[in-house]
Amino acid sequence: MKKSFILIGGLITLGFSANYQxxxxxxxxxxxYKKAIQYYQLSCEKDKNIDSCLITGDLSRNVLKSDKKSLIYYKKACKLNNKIGCAMSGKILYKFxxxxxxxxxxxKACKLNSPKxxxxxGNFYFKGETVNKNLETAFNYYKKACKLNSPEGCNSLANAYEKxxxxxxxLIQARETYAKSCRxxxxxxxxxxNKISQNKKSHK
Known part of the structure; x- marks a missing residue:
């Protein structure tokens, strides 16, 4: 039975190394998929094509079950200034x-406007991981993440407003921002x- 995958790299663009593609x-x-990986890998390494680097990373995780190999190719995408590659590299490194x-x-992902x-x-500064805990800095990162349409970022931003x-x-801003995260x-x-809305009703 043929497997299906959601590739983070998205749609593949044509116009580069037609043979590999x-x-x-x-x-x-x-x-x-294993053969496909070989050719996407060649396209990434020889043509420095971002889509192929991302797809190699995706398939390495989903097919080969190898975070180590996928990290190599997400890093290559990041080096080419791709925000998804940078964010995925961060995610796997954090897991390790x-x-x-x-x-x-x-x-780097954030500088490239990655909501994740x-x-x-923001979480690093909120928790004080590898940096001194700084809630104001965390707030500013959550605010940017929410502006970039991160539902998790909006939830964290709303929590900051609430508390x-x-x-x-x-509390008004908190409620509106929780609503955005929910949407x-x-x-x-x-x-x-729902919780903050119930609290608002109970204080009327």
Whole structure:
């Protein structure tokens, strides 16, 4: 039975090393993912094509079950200034407990306007991991993450508004920001929105 995967790299663009591209796509469509990886890998390494680097990373995780190999190719995508590659590198490095290096990749991801990268850096400062705990800095990163449409970032930002973490307490802003997180499908945002709304009713 043919497997299906959601590739973080998204749609594949044409116009580079047609031989690598055609072979990779043909093998992928046939369900021969290991062969497909070989050609996406060649396209990444020889042509420095970002999509192929991301797809190699995705397939390495999903097919080969190798975070170590996927990290190599996400790092290559990051080196080419791709925010997804940087954020995924940070995620895997954090999983490996290489938090200092993970932070560097998340920082680059955030600079490239990755919502996940900004939210992750906010968490570093909120928890005081590898840095001195700084709630105001965490707040600013959560604010940028939310502006970039991160539901997790909006939930964290709303929590800061609700409890006065790195900013002044603003329950109206907290409620609106929890609602935004909820609209984007984040269950914790929905739960927190319902909770703060109930509290508002009980104080009337």
């Amino acid at each position: 055609t072979k990779a796509m043909n093998y992928f469509n046939q369900g021969n 407990n290489h938090k200092q290096e993970a932070k560097k990749y998340y920082e 990268g900004c939210n992750a850096i 006065g973490l790195g900013t002044k307490i603003d 984007w499908g984040y269950q914790k945002g929905c739960d927190n929105f």
